[in-house]
Amino acid sequence: MNRTVLLWLTIGLVSFLILPWYVIEDGFWGLEWLVDGYPLDPDYGPAWSQIMTGGKVWLSPIPLFLLLPFATWGRPKTDPLYSRILLISGMGGLGYILLQAFTIGIAGWEFLVLESLFDPIDRQYGMGYGGLLVSAAFLFMITQGVAARGVINGDVFVVSSIGLISAIVVMFIFFPVSRILISALQDNEGLYSVVAFTSKISHYKIWGLGCLTSNVGCGAAWNSLFLAITVGLTTTALGLVFALLATRSGFKHRKLLRALTVLPIITPPFVIGLSLILLFGVSGVVTQFVGDLIGVTPGRWLYGMPGILLAQLLAFTPIAFLVMIGVVEGISPSMEEAAQTLRADRWRTFTTVSLPLMRPGLANAFLLGFIESMADFGNPLVLGGDYDVLSTEIFFAIVGAQNDQGMAGVLALVLLGFTLSAFFIQRRWLGKKSYTTVTGKGDSGFHSALPNRLKWPIYGIAGSWTAFTIVIYCMIMFGGFVEVWGLDHSLTFKHYITAFSVDFGEHGILWEGSAWNSFWTTITIATIAAPLTAGLGLLTAYVLVRQKFRGHDIFEFGTMLSFAIPGTIIGVSYILAFNVPPIELTGTGAILVLCFIFRNMPVGVRAGVAAMSQLDKSLDEASLTLGANSFYTFRKVVLPLLRPAILAALVYSFVRAMTAISAVIFLVSAEYDMATSYIIGRVENNDYGLAIAYCSILILVMLSAVSIFQFLVGDRRLGRRSQSPAKSPAQQSPPNTEEKFA
C-alpha cells in the first residue's frame, strides 16, 4: 500500500477518533476542551462520541468511507480496482460530509422541503479540527485515485496540487461569491424575478451616455471602463520605463528607485488622495501658486476623472514595475547579441527583439492595472466628484441609503464581465508564441544598453515621476507633524503620541496609544497571509504553465476570479457565506487571513506565470531525466529561478494585507480590528493628522518588511546579468567571480 495513502488515512482516522469534530467556542488554539468534559461533552467530542452520545447519528457513515481504502492493501497501483477504491472512498466521503453539512444547520434542517418530509433533527455547528482534517484526508484520497489512473502521467504531486487548489478556490471564492451573485436575480422581497433583473441591468445609471452629448454624467460602466483602460495602458508604460531604467541604464541608485516605486503601494489610498487635494485642490498649494502666477485660478479639475486617474497612476505603477522588472531582467542577452551580430542597431534590436519578448510582462502588467483600477475604491471615494464608477456604486448600493443588495449584485456582474473580457483579450494577444529566454544553455552576456533615442525620454519620464512622488510623500510626512493639516501648521508630535505612546508600568510595557491594538493585529495577519499567498500563487502558476490537463483554462479562470471582484463584494459575500455552518469564521482573525490570501493570490499567480513562461521547459526535463521527481524539480530548479516573482508575491500580499480597505471593513470585528479601518474612522472624523501619523508608521513597517523579504528570498542569478551592463569592461569583475559565489 502506498505510503502517502497510508499517511492521509492515519490522519483521517486519528481526526475522526480523537479531535473535536465541531468548532470550539473559545477558539482554535484554546485547549480548554481537554480538561472540560472531553471526550463525552457534546461541545468538544470527536466524531465517534458525537454519534454514540451526542445524538449526531448522521455522522455514522463516515468511518465506512475512511476504512474503505484498506481494501487496496497489497494491490499494485496499476490495478484498476486500486484507483476505483480510492475514488469511491474519497468522493463518497467528501460528498457525504458536504451533504450533511449543508442540509443540517444551526436550526436543524436547512430546507423547508426536508423539514416537511422528516422529523425534526438535532442542530449542528460548524466543522472544527476533526471535520476539516477528515475532509482533507478524503480530498487526497481522490487525488491519489486520479493519479493512479494515469492522469498527468500519474504525477501525484501535480494531481494533488490541482485538487487542493481547486478545493480551496471553490470553498473560498466560488461558494461565497455565488451567494451574492444570486442576489442579482432577486427582487427586493428576495423572490427570483427576471423583470427586476433586466430593469436593473439595463439601467441608465450603468449604461447612460449622457456625457457625450451634454454635461450629465455617463453611466458608471462606461466611466469605469474608460478609466481602467487608461490606467492599464499608462501604468504598463510607466512600469516598463522604470524597469528599463533599473536594469539597463547603468543607473546608480537602483535600490533607491525600487524603494521609491514601492512607496505608493504601501500607502493607504486615502492618503494619496488627501495630499493630492492639498496640492491641486481648489485651495491647494499648487493651485494658489498657479493662480498668483497667471491670474486665473484653476477650478475643480481634480475632482472627477483626472484626480482618480492621477491617484491610481501613483498607486498602481509600482505593481506594473514589479511585474515588468522580472521579465525585463529575464530576457536573454544572447538573443539581443545575436540580433546585433546580424547588424541590427540598438533601436532595431530593442523594438524587434527585446520588446516582443516582453509581451508576457506587458500583458500581465496591463491586466493587473486594468483590474486594480476597476476594483479600486479608496481613490474614487475621495477624488471621484460626480464621476461615478462601479466599485463605489456597489459599495453604496449595499451600505447606502438605498440598501439594494440586488443592484449591488447586478453591478458586480457588469464589473466581472469587464474584467473577464480583459482577461480573455489578454490571452488572445499573447497567443501561443514562445517567450522562453532562460534556458540551460551557456548564457554569459550582458544586456545591451538602451538606445539613445530611448534613454533620454526614459530618464525624463522617470525623473519627473520620481520628483512628483517625492513631493507627495513630503506632503504626507509633513501632515503627521502639524496640528491641523491645511489650517494650523505649527509643528507637534501629538498625533504620534496619541496613537503610539508607550508607558513602562509595574507589569512591563504598557501599550497606551490608541492605535497599538489594530497595529499588532494588522502585522500578525499580514505576516501570516503573505507566505501563504505567495506559496499558493506560485504553486498555481507552476501547475498552469508547466502542466497540460483537461479543464486547464477553467482552472486558470477560477484562480484569477477573486482578483476581478471588488473587495466590497468579497467582504459581504464572506459574511453571508461564513457566518453560518458548515464553516463558521466571522469574528475571527482567520476570515481576514483567508480573505487576503484569496484576494491577493492572483498577483502571485500572474507574476509566477509571467516569469515562468520565460523558463525553458528543458530545464525541468533535464532535472526529471536525471531522476528527480516533479516536486524536487519545482523546489530546486524552478523556484530559485522565480525569486523575483516570489518577492513580488510576498511583498504584494503583505502590503495589501496592510492597506486593503473595502473588503476588510466588513470583516473586522471588535477583537480583530485592522489599521485601515481605524484610519478610515479618523479620516471620517476629519482627523487627518492622526490618520497620517499612523500611515507614516505603517509605511516604515512595510519598508522594513520589504527589505526583510528581499533578504530572505535573495537575488536570482542569471549568468552575469546581475552586474551592471553599462560598466566599462575595465571595471568589470573577472568573469569567474560569479562561479565562486554560485
Add this chain to the structure above:
Amino acid sequence: MKIYKLMLTTAIGVVVAMGFGTGPAAAKGKLNYYCSAQEDWCQLMAKGFEKETGIKVNMSRKSSGETFAQIKAESRNPKGDVWWGGTGDPHLQAAEEGLTEPYVTPIRGELNGWAISQAKSADDKTIGIYSGALGYGYNADVLKQNNLPVPACWKDLLKPVYKGHVQMANPNSSGTAYTTLATIVQLFGEEEGFEFMKGLHKNINQYTKSGSAPIKAAARGENTIGIVFLHDAVKQAVKGFPIVAVAPCEGTGYEIGSMSIIKGSRNMEEAKKFYDFALRADIQSRALEVKAFQVPSNKAAKTSPKAPKLADIKLIDYDFKKYGSSSERKRLLKKWDDEVKSLAK
C-alpha cells in the same frame, strides 16, 4: 515523502489560518457593541460602561449603513448585541425588517418627547439617543474671497451667484442627504420640493458619497457651502476652521440618532444594561468631552453653549415613520434620480 511537504505546509497553513484567534464566545459578562457614531465617542461609551460594570466590551465602529448591512447579513447567526448611534433611518429599517428586539427602558420618563416617539413608531425596537437639526455651513473666508452674499434660507441657495459653490451628498448613498431630500419635500410639498431640488442641482458642484464630506471640504476651502447636520458644521468651527453654521429661515428637518438591541443577541442581559446606561443623563453629558454637539435625548443631560439649540431652530414636524419606510424611500430616491440627477447642470 518529500513531494508532500509543500502541500502539507499549505494545507496546515490554511487550517492554522482558519483557527487563528478565538471564535465567537458566549461567556458571561461580555458585550458585542456595534457603534455608528464618531470613533472617540464610541470609545468613551465602551470604556465608561466597562469601568462601571466590569462587563468586557468588544467594540466595532462602522457607519450606520455598513452596520445595517452587517446586521442584515448576520441575521441568521447574530454576532452583535447592541447597536448604538448613527442616524435613525437604518435603525427604523432594521426594526421594520425584524432585525432588532423590542425593549422598554425603566428610565423612559426622563427622555425628550422626540426620543420616545421614535421608539413608539418602531414598536419599541429602537430609541432616540441624540438629535441634530439639518442645515448648512459656509466657509466665511471663501465666501468673502468670492464676494458672495451671506445665505440665511434654503431658497437663498438657489440664487445663481452660488453656482458651483454648493455641495451636498448623494441621497442614494448618504442618510444625511436623504434627510435633506425628505425635509425639503415635507417643507415645500412634493411638487415644489422637487422644483427646489432641480434648482439646487444647477448650483451643486459635486454630490459627495458621504454625508459630512461637504462641510469637511468647506472647512479646507475646497468648497464654499455644505448642506449637512448643524452639529457637524459646529464641530468644524470648534476645531478652528472658518465655518459658520446656518439654520435655514424656512424651518428644517432633523435626525434622531438611535440605539437598538439586536435580535437574537447572545448577551441580552448585558445589552439591556448598556441600553439603560446609554440613556442616563450623566452618561449623555459626557458627549461634550469628545466635542459631539448633538442634542442629548435625556432632558437632564448637559449641553454646550456652542451647540445648536433645537429650541431656537424652527423645526418641522418630521414624519419619521413615513419617510423612514423603505417603500417611500425607494420612491423618492428613484424620483430624484430620474428628475433631478439626470438634468444637465
